[in-house]
Ligand SMILES: [Ca+2]
């Protein structure tokens with residue numbers, strides 16, 4: 001019983017990790033010029049990012065930082 005509980009916690013931690021890795025990989029893929037931000041032009045490669053560009057760009061500087069990008073997992 002206790003082991004099963006631990007295993008499910010491990011599984012949750014692992015899947016959260018995978019999401020984090022995916023968003024990191026996606027960020028790198030989209031940041032074509034490697035300046036550490038995703039511009040609107042760069043976001044057009046990924047429709048989900050493009051659709052949510054304004055929502056993700058919290059500080060409204062017309063580019064998405066890595067921190068802003070991490071909110072993408074909470075959006076549809
Ligand atoms: Ca960029």
Ligand SMILES: [Ca+2]
Nearest residue numbers: 057059061063
């Ligand atoms: Ca921004």
